[in-house]
Amino acid sequence: MENLYNELRRNLSELSELENRLKKSLSQALDGNLTVKHINGGSRFYVQYERNRLASQYLGKDKISTVTALAQKGYDAKILKEVEKRRKAVEKCLKTLDSADAMQELSKVLDRIPKEARPFIRTIDSLDEEYVKEWSSLKYRKKPVSNESPFYTKKNEHVRSKSEVIIADRLFYEGIPYHYEVPISLNQMDVLHPDFFVLNKRTRKAYFWEHLGMMDSPSYCIDNVRKLQDYANAGYLQGKNFIVTFETSKTPLETKYIDALIKEYLK
Numbered sequence: 001m002e003n004l005y006n007e008l009r010r011n012l013s014e015l016s017e018l019e020n021r022l023k024k025s026l027s028q029a030l031d032g033n034l035t036v037k038h039i040n041g042g043s044r045f046y047v048q049y050e051r052n053r054l055a056s057q058y059l060g061k062d063k064i065s066t067v068t069a070l071a072q073k074g075y076d077a078k079i080l081k082e083v084e085k086r087r088k089a090v091e092k093c094l095k096t097l098d099s100a101d102a103m104q105e106l107s108k109v110l111d112r113i114p115k116e117a118r119p120f121i122r123t124i125d126s127l128d129e130e131y132v133k134e135w136s137s138l139k140y141r142k143k144p145v146s147n148e149s150p151f152y153t154k155k156n157e158h159v160r161s162k163s164e165v166i167i168a169d170r171l172f173y174e175g176i177p178y179h180y181e182v183p184i185s186l187n188q189m190d191v192l193h194p195d196f197f198v199l200n201k202r203t204r205k206a207y208f209w210e211h212l213g214m215m216d217s218p219s220y221c222i223d224n225v226r227k228l229q230d231y232a233n234a235g236y237l238q239g240k241n242f243i244v245t246f247e248t249s250k251t252p253l254e255t256k257y258i259d260a261l262i263k264e265y266l267k
Contacts, residue, residue: 006202008094015087022080026073034059034070128201135199135206136177143181143193163213163253164195167245170258171198176266184208186234192227198243200266207265208236209243216248239265 032047035056045059045067059067145158152158153168157180164180171178181193196209208231214220228244236242243261247253 005094005097008090008097012087012090012094015083015090019080019083019087022076022083025076026080029073029076030066030069032070034067034074131204132177132199132201136179138179138182138197140179140182143183161211161213163211163245163247166253166255167196167209167211167258170255170262171196171266174259174262174266175201176262177201178209182208186230190230192230198266202267205241207241207243209245211245211247211253213247213253214249215246216250 030047031051032049035046035048037044037046045063046056047059047066047070049055049057145160149158149160151160151162151165153165154172155168157168159165159168159180168178168180177199179197181195182197183191183193185191194208195211197206198209199206210228210231212220212224215224231237231242238244243265245253245257245261
């Protein structure tokens with residue numbers, strides 16, 4: 001239930017942000033609305049002015065930019081109405097959940113079950129915990145890390161680079177379940193080991209996370225661009241189920257960027 005509540009709060013924030021953006025765009029839009037008239041088998045565009053609905057102006061081929069702006073305005077206005085409806089609906093749901101009686105009822109449901117039966121019940125929260133526990137118990141053969149690597153995470157995992165330590169420790173700090181270098185097969189021939197396999201506990205959605213740390217090396221860059229193409233061809237797409245970070249010797253990986261990715265995809 002907490003996941004549902006948090007998802008509604010997140011959705012409300014996104015809707016409010018979109019609503020404000022649309023209102024700002026409409027406040028700066030051209031005067032009038034786009035209309036289309038069908039004449040002699042063809043279509044003609046006109047602008048219908050808001051202050052004087054009897055006044056309209058033909059928009060010829062030299063007014064394509066005006067047609068484009070007014071078409072966008074019409075679309076934004078319609079989307080704004082739908083966004084406002086959804087935002088109000090979400091606010092109504094949250095108001096109900098926020099009410100003292102509703103929250104108390106949720107917490108008292110287990111109390112209304114005979115105490116002898118409670119040990120046999122899996123609550124909503126425990127189901128989430130069980131899923132995370134099961135996901136985290138994944139067993140796999142790890143790829144050996146060279147003894148020359150001095151890098152260890154807070155979980156005492158031996159990793160290959162300082163940047164991998166930073167990513168792993170940020171995930172650990174934020175409570176994001178992850179596995180290091182889980183083997184996956186994109187085809188019948190090649191086995192890859194993405195740096196991290198991470199889980200969004202709220203949505204139960206998992207992502208592979210690759211960090212490319214030597215992008216100023218031409219050969220490294222070429223090899224990894226090919227690898228990213230292989231991932232994409234296998235259905236692993238950035239933002240959908242795949243996360244990629246980059247760095248060069250002159251532009252190191254920033255923790256703020258890692259935190260932003262965690263917030264966007266894993267919270």
